[in-house]
Amino acid sequence: MAKPKIATTSLAGCFGCHMSLLDIDERILALAEIVDFDKSPLDDIKTFTGRCAVGLIEGGCAHEENVEVLRDFRKHCDVLISVGDCAISGGIPAMRNMVPLQECLQEAYVDGPSVHNPAGVPPNDPDIPLMLDKVYPAHEVVKIDYHLPGCPPPADMLWEALVALLNNKPLDLPYELVKYD
């Protein structure tokens, strides 16, 4: 029987959640025994090669391409998991939701004290995806099956969650793994 496949992506995130996944250390070998990685920055596969059992989403949606990728994940994955606070609530990037987009771009690319931009206009190459009016958490764009909170979620939590899911067992996280104070 073919191994189930896992895909991961970082949308509007800092890659910290992916780093946390790597923090499962040598257990990554055990994971590789039971699953294959499909589209993911970990193996640099850019497009889906087939249907996946699990998709891990880091980060929310800040621009149109994030939306496209997220929808693509939804189409290809049986179970989608929002990993980390950026995916779950928008996180740090969503702090811009308080500020109108125009002002945001102006401050970030023109007026900011450390900006050097002789052109005096925000970059506007056709290859740059258009920003959304605000940063959306993943579940406001597609349906998400599970949420694993944390910034980032601890490696042990990610490990326990994947193992439980792949073995079709209920997830029983010890209190220490879900408390953040």
Next chain:
Amino acid sequence: MSEALVTAVKDICQAHECDRTRMMDVVQAVNDKYGYVSSEAMDLIAEQLSTHRVEVESVVSFYAFLSSKPKGKVVIRLCNDVIDRLQGADRVGQAFVEELGINFGETTPDGQLTLETTPCIGQSDQAPAVAINDVIIPNVSSDKAREIVRELRQHMDPARLVKQHGDGNNAHPLVGSMVHNNIRKRGDLLFTPINRGEAVRKALAMSPVEVIRAVKTARLRGRGGAGFPAGMKWEFTRGAPGDRKFVLCNADEGEPGTFKDRVLLTELPDRVFAGITIAGYAIGAEEGIVYLRSEYRYLIAFLESVLEQRRKDGLLGRNILGKEGFNFDIRIQMGAGAYICGEETALISSCEGLRGDPKNRPPFPAQKGYLDCPSVVNNVETLCCVTKILELGPASFNEFGSDRSSGTKLLSISGDCKQPGVYEMPLGVTLREVLEQCGGADAAAVQVGGASGQMVGPKDYDRKICFDDLATGGALMVFGPDRNILKVAHAFMEFFVEESCGYCTPCRVGNRLLMDRLEKIMAGLAEPADLDYLKELGQTVKTCSRCGLGQTSPNPILTTLENFRPVYEAMVKEETQGFQATFDLAQAVAEAEKIAGRTSVHAHA
């Protein structure tokens, strides 16, 4: 800081003996005088009452009728509750907006007139209703609205808008109101002529313990909504340790669609005050407080005069009716526009001069209530029943009503029926009988118990109105066959979102989420799973909220979901791709397209 302000605030504070617990009165007096409580006034009040400025500010910011920003000399408050909307309040609102040239929440540039909306002002049987300062104008049309504005522009005197008086004591010189009682059915208990002094005399001939026993024998249960046995509450309070005890009469009547306490206060204030006095005698209290919602402020001069007469007649004051050692008096505490203050512990907070936040229970008010003293809180109607029990004797009272629910109940009926108004019906009457009497037999749905109650349909019309079946504080809102049930539920949710005190998250956030999801359904963007979400979240809010508001606020959604499920089901469809129908990429990138001057490749694919 102007000298005049300093003197005025000082005078007001001193008139209340600079007592911090009378903050509500102080702040209201300042608000009345200036139309708002300025930042300087807050500093002065804090200083005079030896408290922190934040205490003053938190009170001013909590109550809808208090303001920290200048408002017009005259504030027009249009009831925007669901019943009024059904009767055309939106058109009336539009007329006000056009005639005044301002939107809701704004003041005319000359600083004269402010336009606002407000939840139910207790006139649902004569909707649309508008409160202009303290003057209530019922049955307003859009023409009438224009006329009101034109007239106000000439004389700025709301009192002169009163053209003809309503019936009964509404025409009393101290009331002088256009409000109608609309008493459609007088039962055999409450709406009967009163022999002033009889009930108090009979009570004083008994021992306090015997009075409590009489109330217990009559099996009187609270009429404010929760139905707690009154005698038991009194017994707890009497038994609680403490020298100083209080009787609080709950005249906040904030539940949308409820107005029967207004009619009792207008027509039978003596029966209310007698009930408070008897409760005081029974529990060993010397002080009573009536907490009156500010929407009923037009009654205060009249109520004060009735109290004064009772003092003259020896029914209040020292050694009442010659009974050595029984001293009792009553004061009226005005509220300031907050539904939550009808909840008994929030009511106590408000009487203490605080924000109307509910308190943790236990301790219950019977142990630790107003000023930490043992206190009884009873509804206006409950206290009227007490008087009647003493007048008639408990056994006769018991003969009315059904097995487990004795007596009659006042019903406030509004909405799509021919004769909205107040009905005194024996407890145990079926909903169908009530609907037939009020001319609402073709109702498609009835909201029983106000916004926090339950929405029932025809299959439930044979159920009984009593504490063990369809329990209600008395509000019945009738909805005809062409009303949109989801819109009604939505209006109730808007009310709760606005009125949540914000203390606890399940209520503050949960109600908002419930409303958002309902909007998704109404917009046709929802899926069957959203119905499960509503049910689950509704249960969570009910279970986890701290006080009765959050414990009941999901009811409009939960009961319509249960009793009118096909209405919801017609609005939802399965989404197969797993996308959220509420997310619209084209809309989300529209702004960026404008800024960048190019179109999205993804959004218009």
